[in-house]
Every structure is written in C-alpha cells, then in structure tokens.
Amino acid sequence: MAGPTAVGKGTVSADVRERYPQVWLSVSATTRDPRPGEVDGVHYLFVGREEFDRMVAAGEMLEWAVVHGRNSYGTPRRAVEEKLAAGVPALLEIDLQGARQVKESMPDARFVFLAPPSWEELERRLVGRGTEGPEERERRLATARVELAAAPEFDHVVVNDEVRRATDELVHVMGLDVQAAPTPL
Structure with a gap:
C-alpha cells in the first residue's frame, strides 16, 4: 500500500x-x-544513517528510498520473505518509489494506492497533524502531487474517506474475508 503524505x-x-x-x-x-x-x-x-546504508549495501532491503528529499525509508527483506513463505498475508506500507521497486522484484504482489477523497482534505490532514513546519509541508505537498499522478500504476485505488471502510476494502483486495474480521469491543 502506498499513497501520498497525510493520506492516512x-x-x-x-x-x-x-x-x-x-x-x-x-x-x-x-x-x-x-x-x-x-x-x-x-x-x-x-x-541511524550509517546502519541504514549498511543494510542497503548488504542487500537487506526489499525496497528503499529517500523520501521528501530528506530521510531514508526501507523494508527489511528477510521478514517479508519469511512471512510470505509461511503463507501469512503481508502488508507493506511504503512510498511510490518503494512500490515501484517491489513491483520489479515481486510482480505478482497486489499494489494498492491509498488516495485522499480530495486535494483539500489531504492538505487539511497534513496541516492538522501538526508535525511539520510550513517549509516541510510544502515539500510534502509537492511530493504528493507527483504521487497522486502515479495512481494508475497500481492494481487498485482505495479512497480513504472513512478509515474503517478503507481498511475493509484494502483487506478485501488482499483476498481476505472481510466478514470474518473480529469486531473490537
């Protein structure tokens, strides 16, 4: 699952x-x-950056990228491969660059783009989260424009207009029975 910053x-x-x-x-x-x-x-x-770079150099990352021009993110390969080999459904929360890398090495995976209901809602969520200053928000919104344009590259687009509904749709796309989900008390 990938999608722009603050999409949820x-x-x-x-x-x-x-x-x-x-x-x-x-x-x-x-x-x-x-x-x-x-x-x-x-x-x-x-x-730390040194450890991250070591993991990349050692081939320990399934995917990795520098996001928003600042920090590196990546998915450690071993745990994903072990879960999939055991038949356990796995969900990767990654960015656009990472999704493209995974698609190269795991083309049979299902790729889901999580989209906002509107651009205005995406901006509202980013500002409302209050974790970035104005300069960082603008950088993230510029990246979000590029990411939104890439939605057609994905197998499915799930609009995150309501979390529970979006979650159920995502899990359904993963091939799981939504009706069998436990209901929290």
Whole structure:
C-alpha cells in the first residue's frame, strides 16, 4: 500500500493491525526521528544513517528510498520473505518509489494506492497533524502531487474517506474475508 503524505497510511495500517490480526504488517526502517507516540520496532525501526546504508549495501532491503528529499525509508527483506513463505498475508506500507521497486522484484504482489477523497482534505490532514513546519509541508505537498499522478500504476485505488471502510476494502483486495474480521469491543 502506498499513497501520498497525510493520506492516512499509518491510520489504515493501525486499523488493519487492530481488526485483522491475521495480516502481518511489515515494519519499515527509517532514518527520521520518531514522532510523539511512535515506538521503535512497532511503528518503525528507527536507525541511524550509517546502519541504514549498511543494510542497503548488504542487500537487506526489499525496497528503499529517500523520501521528501530528506530521510531514508526501507523494508527489511528477510521478514517479508519469511512471512510470505509461511503463507501469512503481508502488508507493506511504503512510498511510490518503494512500490515501484517491489513491483520489479515481486510482480505478482497486489499494489494498492491509498488516495485522499480530495486535494483539500489531504492538505487539511497534513496541516492538522501538526508535525511539520510550513517549509516541510510544502515539500510534502509537492511530493504528493507527483504521487497522486502515479495512481494508475497500481492494481487498485482505495479512497480513504472513512478509515474503517478503507481498511475493509484494502483487506478485501488482499483476498481476505472481510466478514470474518473480529469486531473490537
């Protein structure tokens, strides 16, 4: 699953984690600092640039990219391959560059683009999250324009207009029975 900044990839992934425990969510490595509330090893593997570069050089990344011209993000290869070999449904929350790389090495995977209901809503979410200053917001919005234009490259587009509905559609696209999902209390 890929999509532009602030579209809700993390929120949809968290909903998948909560409501569909049979889906394994890959934990990406990143060189960026944790945001408030993020836990190392749960939300991301927070690593230094040297360690990230070592992982890339050693071929340990399924995909990786420098995002928004600043920080590196990547998916450690081994865990993904182990889960898929065991028949466990796996979800990767990645960016456009990463999706293109995975498509090269795993062309049979399903590629889902998470889209905002509108450009105005995407801007509102980015500003509302309050984690970036004006300069960083503009950089992210410029990247988002490029990413939105790439939506036709994906197998499916899921509009994140309501988290629960978007999550159910994503899980359905993964080939899982949405009706069998446990309902939280």
